[in-house]
Amino acid sequence: MILDLHTHTEEYSPCSTISLEELILNEQKYVDGIVVTDHDHLMNEKVAENLSGKYGFMILPGVEISAKDIYAHILAFGIKREIRADLGIGETIARIHEQNGVAIAAHPLRYMDQLDRNEWKDVDAIETLTPNCSMEQNAEAREIALEWGLPQIGSSDVHKSIMIGTYATQFNKTITNIDQLNRAILQGDTKPVALGRKSRH
Numbered sequence: 001m002i003l004d005l006h007t008h009t010e011e012y013s014p015c016s017t018i019s020l021e022e023l024i025l026n027e028q029k030y031v032d033g034i035v036v037t038d039h040d041h042l043m044n045e046k047v048a049e050n051l052s053g054k055y056g057f058m059i060l061p062g063v064e065i066s067a068k069d070i071y072a073h074i075l076a077f078g079i080k081r082e083i084r085a086d087l088g089i090g091e092t093i094a095r096i097h098e099q100n101g102v103a104i105a106a107h108p109l110r111y112m113d114q115l116d117r118n119e120w121k122d123v124d125a126i127e128t129l130t131p132n133c134s135m136e137q138n139a140e141a142r143e144i145a146l147e148w149g150l151p152q153i154g155s156s157d158v159h160k161s162i163m164i165g166t167y168a169t170q171f172n173k174t175i176t177n178i179d180q181l182n183r184a185i186l187q188g189d190t191k192p193v194a195l196g197r198k199s200r201h
Helices: 020-027 045-055 089-098 135-148 178-186
Strands: 002-007 033-036 058-067 072-077 102-106 125-129 152-154 167-170 191-194
Touching: 002 020, 002 058, 002 072, 020 033, 020 045, 045 058, 058 089, 058 178, 072 089, 072 178, 089 102, 102 178, 125 135, 125 191, 152 191
Parallel strands: 002 033, 033 058, 102 125, 125 152
Antiparallel strands: 002 167, 058 072, 072 102, 152 167, 167 191
């Protein structure tokens, strides 16, 4: 099963130029489901559920939280309440865990030259394949994940339609809800994959 775990829409992410409907219709060509992770905006669970039914395509709610003066971005899956931006990295991760959510370092070397292990010691996984980082930055992120013994994810980090179908995450088990997704990530059942923008349908 292949999922795109990091996507944005123009409705709630000012840096995105793709509508929610355009995102869903295009993602369906490449993956089995998506997590919508707008910047500092958590999609309502019922909205995600209704959209999944409408399009016959799995849509799960998530959020990309801006931490540490926006230079550290953390994906949160499985939380019920929004967490405010601009907290420290450790505090943001702690608040995600307080809600039994999973915290993932998004494009970790995009804005920073290195990751401080003390700051990131409680993160659950690292995004190591993303079009918003160079191949060198992705490779370095993979090295960090391996050194720290953390699961890795890949995603398109969609902000415009051309980014869809670039990278995603492959899972061995079928996932139908956010709890199953979080469990799979924590168990390390993740494999970042390059899709090459090749439609599967």
